Amino acid sequence: MNPAYRDRLLEAIASGNADQFAGDLEAMGIEVGEDGELTIKNENKSNRIKYTCSMCETNIWGKPDLNVMCGDCNVAFEVAN
Known part of the structure; x- marks a missing residue:
């Protein structure tokens, strides 16, 4: 990120x-809310699921x-439950 742009962004955040x-x-x-409040999105981007061997119970994802x-x-x- 460009340092000058970063400074403008930080200044804008600090001033609301x-x-x-x-x-x-x-x-x-x-995310910028209507009131200007900043919220970090907590998305789970993982699309992995757990698998188990029915005999030895080894797990993989x-x-x-x-x-x-x-x-x-x-x-x-x-697929594990």
Whole structure:
């Protein structure tokens, strides 16, 4: 980020005028409320789910619809509850 731009942004935040930078802040995951209050978005961007081997109970995490076999048990991992 350009240092001069960063300084203007920090000054706007400190003075409560961050709404002029709302688009840029939104892109950084910061929401500007109607009252000018800043809120950091807490999005869970992880789309991983937990899989478990039904025999040895080894756990792995991966994308939905993953088709994986346990190398020790030669059994397909199942979606964990």
